[in-house]
Amino acid sequence: MPLGLITRAGRILTARLLLGDPIDGLTHCAIGDGDATFTDPLNPPAPEIDQTSLRHERARKRYYKRTFLKEDPEGVLRVNGIRYLETTEQTQTIGVFFRFEEHEANGITIREYGFFGGAVTYADGHQDALALDGVHHPDTNPTGQVQNPGYLYELKHIPDFTKTSDTRVELVGVIKV
Template identity: 70%
Template sequence: MALGLIVKSGRVLTAKLLMGQAVEGITHCAIGDGDETFTEPQNPPAPDIEQTALKNERARKRFYKRTFLKEDAEGALVVNGVRYLETGEETNTIGIFFRFDEAEANGITIREYGFFGGDVEYVASASGDLAMGGVFHQDTNPVGEVLRPGYLYEVKNIPDFNKISDTRVELVGIIKI
């Protein structure tokens, strides 16, 4: 399965960070159920480098941990077949950890996810790290809780799985500089 795609807006976010502009790095993960191009559950469409949002965002959550990582054959964290250990030393590999607990995303057929950074903001009524319902729009999505989505950094379409019972979804973004 293909790795995620760093899209153009992700490259802009990286450039802003390198220029020292006052934006946050990757802060949020969004999950969604894709769009009409996702017709074969085990054969996801390729993401588009021009994407600035998920096709159909359903939930978004702020990271619970960011840490430096180093590759280690004994590491407990395995991402894309590579084992990592958390470390206090500065390395060129960063792990950003996201957890959708228990009932936070039940009933969603998760087919896409993306990592966002920059100026992410929820509507005033959303409290805590979780936002449901996608990006707010007064006419087309008045129940969305994400007011400002920020910069989409990386997006990935995945073979779908229907999260119908109380299970936890954990996603880890690995950034190697």
């Protein structure tokens, strides 16, 4: 499976952070079920560098942990074939951890996910770390719980994975600088 794609919006987020803008880095992960271009469950279409959102976002969650990582052949965390250990030592690698619990987003066929940062906000009155139904728009998506999606940093399209009631999904964004 190919690695995720850092989008143009993700590169702008990185540049803003390097300039010292007072915005958040990676804070949210969104999962979606794609759109009509996802015709082959085992061979999803390639993500596009100019995408600013998922093709069909279904659920979004705030991170539960951010930490430094270091490569270690005995590490318990494995991402893209590389093993990592969490460390308190400052390194050039950061892990941002997201967890969709068993009862969250059940029944979604996950075909895409993305990591977002920079001023992500939920609709007024929404109190939970989980937001459903994508980005709110009064006419086209009045049930959406995300008010401002922020910057789409990294995007990945994956073969179909259906989340069922006995499945917890954990995703980790690994950033090497």
